Amino acid sequence: MNQELENVTEQFRKLPGIGVKSARRLAYFMLERPESEVKAFLDTIKAAREKICYCSVCCNLATSDPCDICGDARRDHSVICVVEQPQDVMAMEQSHEYHGLYHVLHGALSPLDGISPDQLKIKELLNRLESDEVKEVILATDPDAEGEATAFYLSRLIKPAGIKVTRIGRGIPAGGDIGYADGMTLAGAVQNRKEL
Incomplete structure (x- = not known):
């Protein structure tokens, strides 16, 4: 296996929820893209990383401090x-x-x-x-x-x-099936019931 491909795969593996197969698929995908697309992708991430900070009030990711939510008087x-x-x-x-x-x-x-x-x-x-x-x-x-x-x-x-x-209330999601819900979800649904 190509070491450079494996290096890219390992970087994708660091992302949450990405296993070996998905990381390899992403690596192949990115390496097969035209160089201009890869550069635009990397530039977008780099620009976002430079502009995004943490709001000093709520600790959320933001592009200003305080963030738009904390600064909204409404x-x-x-x-x-x-x-x-x-x-x-x-x-x-x-x-x-x-x-x-x-x-x-x-x-x-x-x-x-x-x-x-x-x-x-x-x-x-x-x-x-x-x-x-x-x-x-x-x-x-x-x-x-x-x-x-x-x-x-x-x-x-x-x-x-x-x-x-x-x-926050917990329970069965809209469109959910009681038969497939786990015990914790059902317990939350019963505890958080309300009168009709």
């Missing part, structure tokens, strides 16, 4: 939705249902993986809560063991400050 500044990753902000924004602010932790607590509270943006969140403006914190961490542990940990830190702490 948003509800009394509510902060805490998410694990920057892509979670985009998902929440696409729902068009949430109009408050965000805080990105950049991960979730995972002692087995060596991720402790000091490695997340928890201190930054607590600093934001020192103002009297924040009335509610919505914990929108993933519904897995790490996300649940993170939500529990944060709620124990925040509640003594007298700030309302809520957790």
Whole structure:
């Protein structure tokens, strides 16, 4: 096997969710493209990397500081939705249902993986809560063991400050099939039921 091809493959393997076969397919694809396309691809990534920073308020990826969301006076500044990753902000924004602010932790607590509270943006969140403006914190961490542990940990830190702490609802997705749902999803659906 060509060592240069393997080097490119290894770089693609560093991307989340990309296994050996997918990485090799991407490597072949990029190496077979015209040089102008490859250059445009690399230039786009490099330009984005140079322009993107972290918002000093919410820790989200942004092109300005503060970011457009934190700087928007029309948003509800009394509510902060805490998410694990920057892509979670985009998902929440696409729902068009949430109009408050965000805080990105950049991960979730995972002692087995060596991720402790000091490695997340928890201190930054607590600093934001020192103002009297924040009335509610919505914990929108993933519904897995790490996300649940993170939500529990944060709620124990925040509640003594007298700030309302809520957790996003969980349940079966629209168009989902109860027969294929896992136990944790079904438990969340039952716990978060509402009267009709």
